[in-house]
Structure formats: structure tokens, C-alpha cells
Amino acid sequence: xxxxxxxxxxxxxxxxxxxxxxxxxxxxxxxxxxxxxxxxxxxxxxxxxxxxxxxxxxxxxxxxxxxxxxxxxxxxxxxxxxxxxxxxxxxxxxxxxxxxxxxxxxxxxxxxxxxxxxxxxxxxxxxxxxxxxxxxxxxxxxxxxxxxxxxxxxxxxxxxxxxxxxxxxxxxxxxxxxxxxxxxxxxxxxxxxxxxxxxxxxxxxxxxxxxxxxxxxxxxxxxxxxxxxxxxxxxxxxxxxxxxxxxxxxxxxxxxxxxxxxxxxxxxxxxxxxxxxxxxxxxxxxxxxxxxxxxxxxxxxxxxxxxxxxxxxxxxxxxxxxxxxxxxxxxxxxxxxxxxxxxxxxxxxxxxxxxxxxxxxxxxxxxxxxxxxxxxxxxxxxxxxxxxxxxxxxxxxxxxxxxxxxxxxxxxxxxxxxxxxxxxxxxxxxxxxxxxxxxxxxxxxxxxxxxxxxxxxxxxxxxxxxxxxxxxxxxxxxxxxxxxxxxxxxxxxxxxxxxxxxxxxxxxxxxxxxxxxxxxxxxxxxxxxxxxxxxxxxxxxxxxxxxxxxxxxxxxxxxxxxxxxxxxxxxxxxxxxx
Ligand code: SF4
Ligand code: SF4
Ligand code: SF4
Numbered sequence: 001x002x003x004x005x006x007x008x009x010x011x012x013x014x015x016x017x018x019x020x021x022x023x024x025x026x027x028x029x030x031x032x033x034x035x036x037x038x039x040x041x042x043x044x045x046x047x048x049x050x051x052x053x054x055x056x057x058x059x060x061x062x063x064x065x066x067x068x069x070x071x072x073x074x075x076x077x078x079x080x081x082x083x084x085x086x087x088x089x090x091x092x093x094x095x096x097x098x099x100x101x102x103x104x105x106x107x108x109x110x111x112x113x114x115x116x117x118x119x120x121x122x123x124x125x126x127x128x129x130x131x132x133x134x135x136x137x138x139x140x141x142x143x144x145x146x147x148x149x150x151x152x153x154x155x156x157x158x159x160x161x162x163x164x165x166x167x168x169x170x171x172x173x174x175x176x177x178x179x180x181x182x183x184x185x186x187x188x189x190x191x192x193x194x195x196x197x198x199x200x201x202x203x204x205x206x207x208x209x210x211x212x213x214x215x216x217x218x219x220x221x222x223x224x225x226x227x228x229x230x231x232x233x234x235x236x237x238x239x240x241x242x243x244x245x246x247x248x249x250x251x252x253x254x255x256x257x258x259x260x261x262x263x264x265x266x267x268x269x270x271x272x273x274x275x276x277x278x279x280x281x282x283x284x285x286x287x288x289x290x291x292x293x294x295x296x297x298x299x300x301x302x303x304x305x306x307x308x309x310x311x312x313x314x315x316x317x318x319x320x321x322x323x324x325x326x327x328x329x330x331x332x333x334x335x336x337x338x339x340x341x342x343x344x345x346x347x348x349x350x351x352x353x354x355x356x357x358x359x360x361x362x363x364x365x366x367x368x369x370x371x372x373x374x375x376x377x378x379x380x381x382x383x384x385x386x387x388x389x390x391x392x393x394x395x396x397x398x399x400x401x402x403x404x405x406x407x408x409x410x411x412x413x414x415x416x417x418x419x420x421x422x423x424x425x426x427x428x429x430x431x432x433x434x435x436x437x438x439x440x441x442x443x444x445x446x447x448x449x450x451x452x453x454x455x456x457x458x459x460x461x462x463x464x465x466x467x468x469x470x471x472x473x474x475x476x477x478x479x480x481x482x483x484x485x486x487x488x489x490x491x492x493x494x495x496x497x498x499x500x501x502x503x504x505x506x507x508x509x510x511x512x513x514x515x516x517x518x519x520x521x522x523x524x525x526x527x528x529x530x531x532x533x534x535x536x537x538x539x540x541x542x543x544x545x546x547x548x549x550x551x552x553x554x555x556x557x558x559x560x561x562x563x564x565x566x567x568x569x570x571x572x573x574x575x576x577x578x
Contacts, residue, residue, distance in 0.1 A: 004075035011071075019066035020053050023079050030055065030079055031088060031117055033095075033205045034154035035067035040455050040520045041477060041504040045159040045203075050095070050152065052117070054087045055079045063087045089121055097128035099206075100149050106207040107145070111515050113205035114152065135180065140188040142367045142382075143196040143212055143360040143511075148180045151208040157181060157200035164504060165478040167310065169194045193313040193577055195478065197306035197502040198360030198511015211360050211512055215391050217381045221352040222265045228344065229352045230268045231261055232332045232411070235276065236358040236422030236507035237385045239529040243514040243522070244389035245399040250525030252533045255404025257388075260397045261356075262405060268340075271407045272355065273414030275332035276421045276430070278551065279303060280542035282325040282568050283427075284434045285559040291468065291496055296321055298473075298488065298495040301427050303327040305365035306502030308572065310478050315485050316574030324569040328421065329355050329362050330371055332411065333378030334567045339555050340411060348376045355379050356388045358422070358510030361502065370570055384512025413547035416447075416534030423527045424476035424506035425452040425459065428499040432463055432470070433541045440466040447540050455505055455527065458483060460495075471495045477504035 001012045006023050013022045020030050021037070035047035047053075047067035054063035058076035063084060066077075078084060096118065100106075103115050138146035153172070158181060161170040169183050169192045183192045201209045221229045242253040261269045287299050300322040302308060311318055326334065332355070337348035355362065365371070366379035383391070392399055406412070417433050420426030429449045436444050451461035452472060457480035463470045473495045475481045481500045487493040503509045508526040509516075516522045539545055556564045 002071045002073050004071050004073070004077060006077045007080055013071050015070075017071050018047075019055060019057070019064075019069050019071055019075070019077055020047075022071045023055075023066065023077070028079055030066050031120070032067050033113055033117070033152060034156060036156050036159070036203060036518055038504075038518070038520045040523065041164070041457060043159070043164055043504070045156050049155050051091050052088050054091070055084050056081050089123075092117060092121055092123065093127040095152050096123070096126060097130055098133055099152065100132070101126070106150070107210035107213065108207035112207060113517065131177070133177070138188045139212070141190040141194075141196065141212070142363040144189060144198065144201060145210050145212055146182065146189065147208055147210070148182065149208075150206045151180055152206055153179060153181060154205060155181060156203040156205065157209060160199040160203040163479070165195070165197060165199055165502070166482050167193060167195055167197075167478060170200060193309075193575070195306040195309040195313075195502060196361040196364040197478065199503060201360060201511045202509070202513075202515065211384050211387065212363060213387060214363070214381050214383050215387050215394070218354055218383060218391065221354065221381065224352075226350070227352045228267045228346050228350055229265075229354060230270055230336050230340070231266045231354040231356060232270045232272045232275070232329070232336075233257060233261070233356045234272045234329070234358055234422065234507065235419045235530060236510060236513065236526065237356050237388070239422065239508065239526045239533070240358065240385050240513045241389060242399070244386070245392075247400065248525070249522040250529040252529050253399075254533070255406070256399055256402040258407055259402040259405040260392050260399055263397055263402075264391060264395055266354070268408045268411075270332070270336070270411040271414050272328050272332055273418035273421070274411045274545075274547060275328040275335065276303075276418035277415055277542035277545045277548045278331050278335070278568065279325050279328050279427075280417060280430050280434050281548060281552070281559040282564060283323045284431050284438065286323050286325065287431060287435060287497055288438060289560075291470075298493065298498045299323050301497075301499045302570075303421065303427060304361070304501050304507075306359070306361035307478065307481060307500045309361070309364070309575075310481065310502065311485065312572055312575045313577050314482070315489065316577070318485060318488065319572040319574055321488075322572065324571065326568055326570045327362075327365065328418075329357065329365065329382075330378050330570070331568050333366070333371070335411065335551075337376060337378060338567060339551065343410065352380045353378065354381045354383070356385065357382055358385050358507045358513045359503075360384065360511040386512055386514060389514070410547055410550070413545060415542055415545045416537040416540030417542045419533045419537065420530050422507045423453075423530050424501050425454065425474045425499065426506065426530065428452050428472055428474055428497060430542060431497065432465075432472075434543045435470070436463075436465045437541070437543070439468065444541075453531070455524070457504065470497065473498045475499070476501045476506050478502050
């Protein structure tokens with residue numbers, strides 16, 4: 001341990017702790033816009049870019065950035081001296097001198113860390129005028145808007161993209177006043193190997209990176225009398241949407257969310273979880289077939305479009321091993337425009353299929369060429385959890401006062417196996433709950449597979465299924481996925497099944513979720529909430545869902561049937577790694 005004093009208070013911290021974290025340990029939050037630490041994922045930005053966290057350290061003539069200086073034995077630190085506070089105020093004034101002042105119209109309004117700091121410092125006027133940077137917006141993709149006029153060069157997005165995700169799209173380019181963070185040669189994101197995971201959006205403290213807003217398209221559809229508009233909601237949305245309305249993190253707000261969607265005017269409010277159960281039917285069938293034949297192993301899950309785009313670019317030789325099952329979003333869309341359309345006697349083109357996702361990559365996924373058979377998109381519009389909250393507010397829906405209401409049928413019924421899709425390890429556990437019974441032909445006494453749960457970036461488990469020792473691995477975060485894929489490529493992996501989610505922690509931490517602003521306890525609460533929701537459901541295995549049984553008996557036939565393949569499976573495209 002290292003002993004120091006901060007503002008005259010004795011502090012004891014582990015060797016290697018920064019002065020900024022040492023101050024936090026005694027309840028002093030030194031402002032910063034670049035430093036970000038998420039210990040649950042072992043993520044730490046280098047810091048030192050914004051210089052907002054300066055403090056006085058005895059014996060040093062200059063103010064020092066507390067985020068990149070380690071505490072030393074006997075150090076005497078002042079975080080609240082007039083000199084330190086004036087230093088931070090000057091830095092803030094300088095950042096604001098080259099920042100647009102359009103907070104009212106900014107997508108990050110009320111969520112911007114720069115705006116919050118200006119309020120915290122009581123800034124009431126712009127001190128420094130001068131030249132302003134001007135950049136064109138990057139609007140050339142479905143998922144992410146880049147507005148470099150609002151970039152403060154904190155470089156958190158670089159850490160998210162390069163260190164955590166190992167995608168390597170973003171870096172500092174140009175010099176001096178022209179410096180920006182972006183893809184090489186200032187290319188639009190769409191022309192790169194970006195996976196649209198949105199982890200850079202989650203990390204960005206300002207409105208420089210935000211989601212592509214599609215709320216207007218949803219209102220347009222709802223108000224078109226010639227359209228039948230259905231909505232699906234992903235599992236991770238229900239455990240995060242309440243945060244936008246002041247509810248505690250980890251509140252399961254499924255019933256209120258459904259009630260709010262009905263008040264918005266959708267013709268039917270459905271659950272992506274229904275399709276998650278169908279995903280398990282298809283994916284488990286594939287898993288058992290491959291394990292039985294001992295071919296094409298390990299099978300990789302395919303429900304995360306960020307991960308799919310990652311392996312298409314970075315591991316094109318492995319495009320044959322992921323499951324061919326579409327993601328639950330796309331399965332839902334395909335069934336909404338076929339199975340459901342027939343039930344309500346509508347043509348596919350009369351139905352508008354909207355999805356509410358924790359994810360920005362799902363916007364990109366819905367627009368992929370292969371998901372528009374005969375010119376009709378399976379999913380027409382994708383909005384994020386944050387966009388749904390905006391729409392509720394726009395419509396004057398008092399979310400916290402809503403009653404709990406039920407999803408509509410037939411695509412609103414689901415199981416506990418489906419709800420845990422929102423957390424890392426959940427898809428694999430859901431598959432195991434079905435595979436174990438299908439392989440052994442015996443009922444499972446306990447359906448929980450706790451060995452595959454957790455937040456660590458890579459986890460391994462061997463699960464006894466009859467005579468088979470099923471070897472599984474789970475990775476969340478693309479940097480961790482890369483480590484597993486490199487083992488597979490080198491022939492060093494002996495797994496039967498691997499679950500991969502692009503976002504660290506899975507969809508609970510997706511790029512479209514309410515911003516956590518560095519508070520990692522929120523993620524753990526969301527994760528726990530999903531497992532609580534699972535435990536509360538009467539049916540917890542996908543193959544026992546009455547709605548799924550009915551779908552197969554009366555429409556699809558067997559899992560893996562010709563019709564199921566046509567509607568529910570896909571293929572992958574090797575892409576340039578540039
Ligand atoms: S969306 Fe993901 S892959 Fe794309 S730039 Fe951001 S962090 Fe990198
Ligand atoms: S885009 Fe956002 S996260 Fe990236 S450097 Fe600029 S302000 Fe920071
Ligand atoms: S982990 Fe979930 S939220 Fe993140 S990119 Fe994949 S599907 Fe989207």
C-alpha cells in the first residue's frame with residue numbers, strides 16, 4: 001500500500017493507483033473528460049489528453065494531471081486549491097472556445113459530460129472567441145453519426161475501438177488545429193471495417209459520436225393508416241429503459257415498456273424473446289448435428305451483428321463455422337412478415353416491422369442486403385433504448401406511472417432462456433438448457449448452468465451432457481473474441497461451442513443503452529435483473545414454449561426444416577480487412 005495525503009486527509013491506496021482514483025476513494029471526484037476506468041472489464045483509458053484533472057502536488061512547480069500520475073509514498077496533494085481550480089476552469093474555457101454552442105439541438109443534450117462540467121463550474125459566458133473547426137457530418141451509415149465539430153480530442157473512442165475491441169478504425173489524424181480522431185484518410189465509417197458495435201459512442205463524452213436517430217420514421221409509420229405497425233423489444237431493453245425515467249438500475253420494467261408502446265399507437269407489441277427461443281431451436285439443432293458428426297466445430301453463435309461483421313472482415317477464412325441461424329431480430333422480422341402476416345391477413349409490404357434494441361449494430365444489420373427477400377425488409381426500422389425513451393417523452397408518456405401490461409400474441413410469449421440472451425453467457429446457457437434434454441432425452445432437474453455466467457471477458461466451462469463432456473467458451477468484447485479466434489485458427493482450441501458478443505458484458509452494455517458514464521455497477525445490476533426475470537418465468541427452456549411449439553407444429557415443421565432454413569438462416573460474406 002502507498003500512503004499519501006489529499007487535501008490534508010490521510011489516504012492509503014494500492015501501489016499503481018492514480019492520484020485521481022486515490023481522491024475518488026475518499027469521495028472527491030476530480031473532473032475529467034478523457035480518463036475512463038471500467039475495472040470489471042479491465043479497461044482504462046490512457047488519460048492525460050484533456051488536462052481537466054490537474055492538481056497541485058507538493059514539490060512540483062507545475063499543475064499535474066492526476067489521471068496519469070501514480071500515487072507515491074508521502075505525496076502531498078491539493079485538489080481544491082485556488083490554483084488547481086483556476087487551472088481546470090481555464091482548460092474548460094479553452095475547450096469550449098472551439099466547441100459549438102448548440103446544446104439545445106444536440107443529440108447528447110442532458111447526457112453530455114462537457115455540458116455537465118460547464119454547469120458544475122458555473123460557466124455563464126464564453127471567455128475565449130476565435131476560430132472554430134468545421135467538418136462535414138459523417139452520415140453515410142445506418143448506425144452512427146460522427147460530428148467532429150464536437151470532438152474534444154479526448155481519445156476515449158480510440159481506446160474503445162483499438163484496445164478494447166481491437167478493430168482499429170479510429171486514431172488521431174492530421175496536425176495542430178486540424179487534428180481529429182477518425183478513420184485513416186478521413187474515410188466515412190461505412191468504408192471501413194467498423195463493426196458498428198457503438199462502444200465508441202458509449203465512451204464519447206460529447207455529441208461527437210451519437211446514434212443515427214430513426215424516431216421520425218417510426219412516428220411516420222404509426223401515423224400511416226395504410227400500414228400495420230408491429231414492434232419487437234430485445235431482452236436487454238427492459239432492464240435499462242427505466243434508468244431514463246429515474247428508476248434504479250436493474251429495475252425490470254417489461255410491463256411498463258409494453259404499456260408505453262401500446263400508448264404510442266403500435267398495432268401489435270411483441271417480444272424479440274419469442275424469436276430468441278426460435279433461435280435456440282435452430283442453433284441447438286445445428287450444434288447437435290455438428291457434435292454428432294464431429295464436423296465443423298466449434299460452432300460459434302451468430303446473434304450479434306457486431307461480431308458477425310468483425311469475423312467477416314478479420315477472420316474471413318472462418319466464415320463457415322458460425323451458426324447459420326439469423327439473429328433473433330432478423331428471425332422475428334422474417335416471421336412477422338410471413339407467419340404473422342398470414343394470421344392477420346396482410347401482405348408483407350403492408351407490415352412495418354420496428355425493433356427496439358440495446359444495440360447500434362442492429363441498425364446496420366437490418367439494412368444488410370440479404371435481409372430484404374423480394375425487396376421487402378424483414379426489419380424496417382431499428383431504434384435504440386435511448387431513442388425509445390425519447391419517443392416516450394415526446395409523446396408525454398409518464399413511464400413511471402404506467403401500469404404493467406402484457407405483450408400481444410402470438411409473438412409475445414417467451415421463456416426465461418430467451419430473456420438471458422441480453423447478458424454475456426446467456427445464449428450459450430439457453431442452448432445448453434435445450435441441448436441437454438434433446439441429447440439425453442431426459443428432463444433436466446435444474447436448468448441453471450451457473451458455470452457459464454459472469455462478466456470476465458473470456459470464460460471456459462465443460463458441461464456434462466449425457467456421455468458427452470461439452471466444452472464451451474464465452475467471449476464478450478471483440479478483443480477477447482479475437483483471442484479465441486486466433487486459437488481456433490492455430491488449431492489450438494478444442495471447444496464444441498463458443499458464444500461471442502461484441503460488447504463487453506453483452507447487450508446490457510450495448511451502444512444504444514442509457515449512458516452509464518463510467519458507473520460499472522449499473523451493468524452488474526442490469527445483468528442480475530435479467531437472471532431475476534428468467535427465474536420468475538414459469539417456462540425457462542425454449543423448446544417448452546407453447547408459442548414456439550405451435551409455430552413449428554403449424555407453420556415451420558421441424559427445426560432445421562426447408563421452410564425454417566428459408567426464413568431463419570443466412571450466410572456470411574468475407575470482407576476486406578481495410
Ligand atoms: S462502432 Fe465499434 S468498431 Fe466502429 S469505430 Fe466505434 S468502437 Fe470501432
Ligand atoms: S469523438 Fe468523442 S470520444 Fe472520440 S476523441 Fe472526440 S470527443 Fe473524444
Ligand atoms: S453485444 Fe449486443 S448490443 Fe453489442 S453489438 Fe452485439 S448484439 Fe449489439
